[in-house]
Amino acid sequence: MSIKSVSAKLFAKYIVSKTKKWSQNPGATQQQVFEYLISKAEKTRFGQDHDFKAINSYEAFKKNVPIRDYEQLKPYVEEVVAGKKDILWPGLPEYFAKTSGTTSGAKYIPITAESMPMHVNAARDAILHYIADTGKSDFVDGKMIFLQGSPELQVKNGIKTGRLSGIVAHYVPGYLQRNRMPSWETNCIDDWETKVDAIVEETHDKNMTVISGIPSWVQMYFERLKAKRKQPVGDIFPNFELFIYGGVNYEPYRKKFENLIGRGVDSIELYPASEGFFAFQDSQSEKGMLLLLNSGIFYEFVKADSFFDENPERLSITQVELGVNYVMIISTTAGLWAYNVGDTILFTSLKPYRVVVTGRIKHFISAFGEHVIGKEVEEALSAAAQQHQVQVSEFTVAPQINPASGLPYHEWFIEFEREPQDFDAFAKAIDENLQKQNSYYYDLIVGNVLRRLEIRKIPNGGFNNYMKSQGKLGGQNKLPRLSNDRKIAEALEQLNF
Structure with a gap:
């Protein structure tokens, strides 16, 4: 066992102990996040418009701040995009995560200096929880591939703009840089087919141990690897043992993946979005992903079957129940307030709070x-x-x-x-x-x-x-x-x- 592998186990133990502290005190953890958000944004345009100075409880927050989706929050976002400071959050955001708009063109989701580390740390902590849960850590010595968008960013009124995966690529920790693949140049290729072919050429003879990406894209990578080498992926990469994914349900792909790989591999499910990193799978034996209550996000929940009522009941984390389909509402250190992400979730555990994503509030x-x-x-x-x-x-x-x-x-x-x-x-x-x-x-x-x-x-x-x-x-x-x-x-x- 290498020094790096031993160090990973020790670090994992430390992170899991920190997780236990806040996960065992969910109400207090969320209250602390709530109070910080309100006090920090009190003097912003949004805070003044919604009288944050008078908000001293969750009940007051619900009265002052209605639930909004992107279109309803857009007037504020457009001011931020125009380069105006102190609109949704103090100062200007570090980045805009540009996403495909499903209603009216591109969306610009702000990412601030305070929210950015939450994206990076959550992905790191997901791997560390896997190490602590399974005792496996040798994979840290091998090569790791992250299939993602181009890290090349544009600048809009002084703010760097791009896809979330491309932004996160700039924050890969130094201790992973030597292990990380593909190369920066390959990652910057825009055409996906060309990019996959280049990734295959770069990786087919390497000691790949961790592969991460949206299942549909990874499947294409696996198929081209197999076509090139005329071998199952598991034979090409005998030490490949961990698949990390998010964005879509893996289950429909699992059988296909096992056929392509030639064997089963462990997997970690993540729940990232441009608006925040919400949850990750912390256990190989428990169903659902650990909801991240200490990551600068205050969560609210509305029962999906009553969401379109005139005044649906809004619930805090301590009020939710098992087996109920909820629409998830967030307020964040990026300046999103009572924001409807559009996802529906269901709690599989309340000690700690674990969720599965059940879909979107609208058919999709x-x-x-x-x-x-x-x-x-x-x-x-x-x-x-x-x-x-x-x-x-x-x-x-x-x-x-x-x-x-x-x-x-x-x-x-x-x-x-x-x-x-x-x-x-x-x-x-x-x-x-x-x-x-x-x-x-x-x-x-x-x-x-x-x-x-x-x-x-x-x-x-x-x-x-x-x-x-x-x-x-x-x-x-x-x-x-x-x-x-x-x-x-x-x-x-x-x-x-």
């Missing part, structure tokens, strides 16, 4: 990290239908993760009033319209992670038959436009259309 598809929402598919279909003089009576969309052959794709189940003359051209038009709206989907198509959508024709009355078979025909029941699994798709298939 993100089986591959594409974050496609209802508005986007509806507009893509509408534009294509107008272009091809088609009339659609009903439709729903589902991911096809494991097709019989070829790349995965989105499968569109459509019932027509008037069919297209050319189904292939119609499918292409829908796909191109969707790519224009959603840059994540575009990247997946261009990167050959997904192939173009396919249309499955449903006969007249087919969706009514489906709703009837589910006991949901008529009344207030609505067919979801899209879903992140194939439950509806499989039910439709069983009707033998």
Whole structure:
């Protein structure tokens, strides 16, 4: 065992002991975060607009600060983007994490000098908790690959701007730099296919022990490795023992990964976002991820089934229950206040607080990290239908993760009033319209992670038959436009259309 491996175990023990202190006192930990946030931002524009000076309790905060999503917070964000100081948080942010907007263009999520270390430390602590939990640490001596966005950043009114993964790449600790792959030059390649090929060339003969990334992208890397070496990934990298992932559910990919690798490997699930690093898997035996209550984020929760009520009840961490689907609301050291991230979560444990991500508050598809929402598919279909003089009576969309052959794709189940003359051209038009709206989907198509959508024709009355078979025909029941699994798709298939 190397000095580095021994040191990692000692450091892991120290970090886990710190985690236990705050996780065993969740209410006090969150109260401390809450008080700090309010006092720190009291003199900001947002703090003055919402009378932070008078907020002396969580109840007062709820009265003064309504829940907002990005669009509702956007007037404040735009002032920050314009270079104005002391708007949402004292001074200016260090970075903007630029994300694909699902409603109106790009989003600029501020990252401040206080919030940035939380992203870095959480990723580090996830690995250290794994070491403490399993006793495994030899992997720290091998090479580690992080499949991520380009670290090249733009500057907007003096503030560096880029994708979160590219920003975080600037903060890889010095003790990991020698182990880290791919090279900086390769990481800066924009074209994903070119980048993956370069990563394969750089890594196929190295002692890779840790691989991290979104499962759909890592799968593509594994497939190209296997094609080059004509061996399972586990034989190419005999010491590969840890896969770290986030962004999408790994379970649909697990069997495929084990086939590509040739064996099982341990995995760590992370819950990072541009808005904050919320949780990580702290145990290989317990379900869920440890919610990070001491990382500059104050959490609130609203039951998902009442979220769209006029005045839904807002709950603090000490008020939540097991097995309830909640919308997660955050206030942070980056200046996000009662901010609706859009995710829904469920608690699997209250001692400590562990969560699983159950989806989005609105219907969506993100089986591959594409974050496609209802508005986007509806507009893509509408534009294509107008272009091809088609009339659609009903439709729903589902991911096809494991097709019989070829790349995965989105499968569109459509019932027509008037069919297209050319189904292939119609499918292409829908796909191109969707790519224009959603840059994540575009990247997946261009990167050959997904192939173009396919249309499955449903006969007249087919969706009514489906709703009837589910006991949901008529009344207030609505067919979801899209879903992140194939439950509806499989039910439709069983009707033998």
